[in-house]
Amino acid sequence: MFNRIHLVVLDSVGIGEAKDAEEFGDIGAHTLKHALQSKDVKLPNLEKLGLGCIDDLPNVNCVKENKAFYTKMSEISRGKDTMTGHWEIAGLNIKTPFKTYPNGFPEELIRQIEDKTNRKVVCNLPYSGTDVIDDYGEEHMESGNIIVYTSADPVLQIAAHEDIIPVDELYDICETVREITLAEEFLVGRVIARPFIGEGKGKFTRTENRHDYALSPFEPTVLDALKENDYTVYAVGKINDIFNSQGITDMVRTKNNMDGVDKLLDVMDKDFKGLSFTNLVDFDAVYGHRRDSEGYADALKEFDDRLPEILDKLDDDDLLIITADHGNDPTFKGTDHTREYVPLLVTSKKDLDFKEIKARDSYSDVAATIAENFDVSFKTHGESFLGELK
Missing domain, CATH: 3.40.720.10 (Alkaline Phosphatase, subunit A)
Structure with a gap:
């Protein structure tokens, strides 16, 4: 037709x-x-x-x-x-909902992320994407640790300043984390790269280089x-x-x-x-x-x-x-x-x-x-x- x-x-x-x-x-x-x-x-x-x-x-x-x-x-x-x-x-028809993490991700998942990416994790809490970079952005810039956070959705988000972790490297990190979270005990719906820029708290802004890594x-x-x-x-x-x-x-x-x-x-x-x-x-x-x-x-x-x-x-x-x-x-x-x-x-x-x-x-x-x-x-x-x- x-x-x-x-x-x-x-x-x-x-x-x-x-x-x-x-x-x-x-x-x-x-x-x-x-x-x-x-x-x-x-x-x-x-x-x-x-x-x-x-x-x-x-x-x-x-x-x-x-x-x-x-x-x-x-x-x-x-x-x-x-x-x-x-x-x-x-x-x-999705009869079994994806997992959410209202109290942050389990220690075992965080440990695997740190081992596989060679970067420590900060935050690990449900957070607003704009608030999290204000609250953890400066610590991230000083340490190089990745900001991992979630929301009410079944997502694991990783924020990083583009001058500290270039976008391509952040994408590689997210691909690694995507593989980890495919395990049935974690079953995260999406891993999301959240790059940001700016000079300090109150001046950080997320860029348009977001990238989602979903399940098939x-x-x-x-x-x-x-x-x-x-x-x-x-x-x-x-x-x-x-x-x-x-x-x-x-x-x-x-x-x-x-x-x-x-x-x-x-x-x-x-x-x-x-x-x-x-x-x-x-x-x-x-x-x-x-x-x-x-x-x-x-x-x-x-x-x-x-x-x-x-x-x-x-x-x-x-x-x-x-x-x-x-x-x-x-x-x-x-x-x-x-x-x-x-x-x-x-x-x-x-x-x-x-x-x-x-x-x-x-x-x-x-x-x-x-x-x-x-x-x-x-x-x-x-x-x-x-x-x-x-």
Whole structure:
């Protein structure tokens, strides 16, 4: 039905507490509503796609003649992190959540890291990424010890000043740590390199040289099915890291949301048949985790302003899917992701009867739809909504 599908994940842009939010301590979370309540911004282009019809949002109306199919999706996997969300979008069901370390990593893991990297570890606590370099950056610069920290997510993050440990060396360290944490007793979802620069406390800033080292999906995803059938799978942003290159045919890194949009537009100019898969991470990393609700609202406006460029680039046989992977309410307690429904907006230049479609019980409905569209064999618990796009 469509030659190309462009799948865009607005990282953490949830649309209200999920039906099982209580199990995750997230009753009352609503990323979109609370971000938009914090600052008077309008999202006219997302409004035209039906965003305001999914739920009651400040300054986003429900328009009668919208330009997309719209609904919301539930997550069934037992987690609310980036890998879990994206893997479910690609067709998996993660029944055993990745391990988190609310009190820091076990001594045995730290000992192995120090032995294998020949560098001592400082911190080893859950921490804000900006606070940790302020609190430990000067000690790191004096000693050369690596700053290891975690969060409410199943991640092990390693921060190092680029003048003390060059970026390539930090990447090597993270690759070593990735191998260690593959062991079942540790099972860390991602190891993340977090380089920073600056002259001292209060002046340290993280650079755009972040790099994620993820696990490979434990089963084939719809990306693998596409690749095996000679379709192109473009990964834009951190998608390649999230899937550990599995099922990807081409990839491009991005620096921030707007660079991500630029790179997506470049990909849309290419002649291919298959899928482009884009993650726009700033909503989550820059604004959600830092509890910057006004910045979050501004980021939504920035994306909305660029949306017409994406729509204009669509070929007649393209399908655009916009969704999210979890919530991260910037007004909510703590700094963790939030268990929320995510919006689903689906549009095309074809003459289709755009309207509300039924709510989806799994993010994997996206994978099922992609598989059906390209007529590839792929088993998933998801249910395709391609037949509803009439």
